[in-house]
Amino acid sequence: MTTPTSPPQSSRLKRTDSVGDDWVQFFATHDAPQNYKEKREKMHSFAEEHFKKQTKVVLITSGGTAVPMESRTVRFIDNFSSGTRGAASAEYFLSEGYAVIFLFRHKSLEPYMRHFSRHSFLDMLQIDSETDNSQIITVDQTKAPNMLELLKSYQTVKTSKRLLSVEYVFLQEYLYLLRAAAEALHFAGSKAMFYLAAAVSDFYIPGQDMPEHKIQSSDGPPQISLCKVPKMLAPLVRHWATKAFVTSFKLETDKDLLLKKARQALIKFNHQVVIANILEDRRRQVTIVTQDKHFTISLTEEELSHEADIEEHIVKKLTEQHAQFITENGNGST
Ligand code: PMT
Numbered sequence: 083m084t085t086p087t088s089p090p091q092s093s094r095l096k097r098t099d100s101v102g103d104d105w106v107q108f109f110a111t112h113d114a115p116q117n118y119k120e121k122r123e124k125m126h127s128f129a130e131e132h133f134k135k136q137t138k139v140v141l142i143t144s145g146g147t148a149v150p151m152e153s154r155t156v157r158f159i160d161n162f163s164s165g166t167r168g169a170a171s172a173e174y175f176l177s178e179g180y181a182v183i184f185l186f187r188h189k190s191l192e193p194y195m196r197h198f199s200r201h202s203f204l205d206m207l208q209i210d211s212e213t214d215n216s217q218i219i220t221v222d223q224t225k226a227p228n229m230l231e232l233l234k235s236y237q238t239v240k241t242s243k244r245l246l247s248v249e250y251v252f253l254q255e256y257l258y259l260l261r262a263a264a265e266a267l268h269f270a271g272s273k274a275m276f277y278l279a280a281a282v283s284d285f286y287i288p289g290q291d292m293p294e295h296k297i298q299s300s301d302g303p304p305q306i307s308l309c310k311v312p313k314m315l316a317p318l319v320r321h322w323a324t325k326a327f328v329t330s331f332k333l334e335t336d337k338d339l340l341l342k343k344a345r346q347a348l349i350k351f352n353h354q355v356v357i358a359n360i361l362e363d364r365r366r367q368v369t370i371v372t373q374d375k376h377f378t379i380s381l382t383e384e385e386l387s388h389e390a391d392i393e394e395h396i397v398k399k400l401t402e403q404h405a406q407f408i409t410e411n412g413n414g415s416t
Contacts, residue, residue: 144168
């Protein structure tokens, strides 16, 4: 169990409401998931290795979290997230020289591989030679125009061991692994960035209230009562990663609420950036909100026609802000 140790960082904005310790209760009443120790150790070694090399490290969370309805889970509550934001952003952070811990939902999109999610991989291949002894498969580059560049980038990242992918499925796993990642990155101080793009459930069924076995349809429709998931941004900023540069996301469906909610989150959690997006146009427009300003990034019609990634612009802005943050706060390792 992590116990609170340090006070919140100073803020230009005044905090308006208190943030509770409900997260302590969550970890006290839910066991660590399977393979947790192994994943935690991997993240620690990865962070340590890059800390020694003075490489900046970003933790990217990506994809939805499943909320189980039974302990021996057959059914779960899920959400829309595909992991595009996280996977695309990971590629751009890697190309900026960062090391990336990619905490992602099993079967959601992954960096580099995401480019093949909408096309059949087999349709990109052709057999060049039909002789029995030397059949060679090649890539038809008209069907995969950026394959060569992609492969080069992927191999560079692999050789430099700058990408660690860690999977989760369920909310509980995600929360445990988020805390473990934050603890692993603690020593990186201001050189660590958190980029919390996962769509984390706000509601769940606590372990003690969940039936063990599959809910029987013969018993009629279940009456399910959900509890609020503690906002983990609170302990992340206040206790686990006090010196890091933290970017969270705010997703809304109502445009009139978006900016207000993003600013509220900054005031409440006192971190560095909120990226605000609307469900339907999240691929083409986001608003970056910081403690003292906000600005919108929109893809142009031309960029849209070339299927450009808005994440390239987001990551460029954030890496600039992170560099400035490091200058202002010192290397900040603890
Ligand atoms: O994956 P894609 O299909 O590409 O979509 C990308 C995205 C829309 C999922 C992404 O851009 C995004 O907005 N992610 C955050 C969605 C979300 O959970 O928003 P929220 O308003 O519910 O949460 C705000 C922040 O609080 C999030 O950064 C989240 O990490 C954090 N949170 C949420 C719940 C919780 N219990 N604890 C948290 O700390």
